[in-house]
Amino acid sequence: MTTRITKIHALVAVLATLSLQACSPTRPPIEDLADASRALGAARAAGAPVYAAAEYRSAGQRFDQAQSAEAHQDYDAATQLARESAADAELATAKARLGKAREAVAKLRHDNAELDRDLGEHAAPEAQP
Amino acid sequence: MMFSRRFIAILAVVALLGFGTAQARDDEYQRLSDRLERLTSDPALGQRAPAQMDRARAALAQFKEAGRGERKQLVYLVDRRIDVAQASAEAESLESQRADLQRENDRLQLASARRDAAQARAELERQRLQSQIRAEEAERLQREAEAARAEGEQAAQAADAARAEADQAKRMAAAQAKATALAKKEAELEAAVNGKPKAPAAPAKPKPKAKPKSNPAPSGN
Numbered sequence: 001m002t003t004r005i006t007k008i009h010a011l012v013a014v015l016a017t018l019s020l021q022a023c024s025p026t027r028p029p030i031e032d033l034a035d036a037s038r039a040l041g042a043a044r045a046a047g048a049p050v051y052a053a054a055e056y057r058s059a060g061q062r063f064d065q066a067q068s069a070e071a072h073q074d075y076d077a078a079t080q081l082a083r084e085s086a087a088d089a090e091l092a093t094a095k096a097r098l099g100k101a102r103e104a105v106a107k108l109r110h111d112n113a114e115l116d117r118d119l120g121e122h123a124a125p126e127a128q129p
Numbered sequence: 130m131m132f133s134r135r136f137i138a139i140l141a142v143v144a145l146l147g148f149g150t151a152q153a154r155d156d157e158y159q160r161l162s163d164r165l166e167r168l169t170s171d172p173a174l175g176q177r178a179p180a181q182m183d184r185a186r187a188a189l190a191q192f193k194e195a196g197r198g199e200r201k202q203l204v205y206l207v208d209r210r211i212d213v214a215q216a217s218a219e220a221e222s223l224e225s226q227r228a229d230l231q232r233e234n235d236r237l238q239l240a241s242a243r244r245d246a247a248q249a250r251a252e253l254e255r256q257r258l259q260s261q262i263r264a265e266e267a268e269r270l271q272r273e274a275e276a277a278r279a280e281g282e283q284a285a286q287a288a289d290a291a292r293a294e295a296d297q298a299k300r301m302a303a304a305q306a307k308a309t310a311l312a313k314k315e316a317e318l319e320a321a322v323n324g325k326p327k328a329p330a331a332p333a334k335p336k337p338k339a340k341p342k343s344n345p346a347p348s349g350n
Contacts, residue, residue, distance in 0.1 A: 080202050083202075083206060084205055084206065084209070087205070087206050087209035087210065087213070088209060090209070090213050091209050091212050091213050091216065094181070094212075094213045094216035094217045094220065095216050097216075097217070097220040098216050098217075098219050098220040098223065101220045101223035101224050101227060102223055104223075104227045105223050105226050105227050105230060108227060108230035108231060108233075108234055109230060111234055112230060112233050112234050112237055115234070115237035115238065115240075115241055116237060118241065119237065119240055119241060119244060122244065122248075123244070
């Protein structure tokens, strides 16, 4: 009985060690951080601070957290946060594009309505014979 | 034996917990899958942003195949990928609308420019006609002024002629008066020479140098 318990304990210990190894930090997420940084730059260039402020802010905060985690050698957290930051930045870029398109459509609708009304109110004079 | 029962109970609890977690994972997958399905089957957006849609599908497939620990991390990313696909599809749809509106704007601008050009031509024609009317009016007034000036000159000439005639008549009257006075004096002198009483002398009728038209010479009385 004692032998069986010992075997079970040994098995649990081995499994736990393997699990810890599987979950242990691997290496600094340099590529993920670089991707996140590029995505943030692209979002900024696309006008995300104006058109998608919340998403852009979230991307920046996660990027800061990722850098902080990397500094503390918590590479798993740094990797996850860097990927989330990149995803937020991509969303910010897409929303900035959407915001600009909305603005352009609204402006064109307004301009066209003005032009249409102007043409209706001031029709061209009849051609002189 | 007792330990074995306890161990089995623990295993059962762990298994139940595991089942519950697996069920939760399936619910999460179902939620994400439904979101993506709604987006891809949307008639206005489903066919747009194919690259972003593919990335969302790939993220969902990765989520499905991922282990428990990885899924927890992936759920946020899959949600964001679907968000990105949706925003990109909406942006594409709006950009398509913008292209249509821009074409409409170009058409309206062209119509407006043509209208403005036609108005400018009409205004130019109106100005030309007004200018022509003004020129004709000025010419007519000039002709009238010339006619009036000529008429005035004729009247002045007539007035001068009348003045000259009046002067002539005056001079003739004065000469006649002088001739009368001289004749009278001559008669008096003749009477004095002959010793005859003084008789009134008949005035000599002077010969006028020119016969006035409108002012006949006064009689010798």
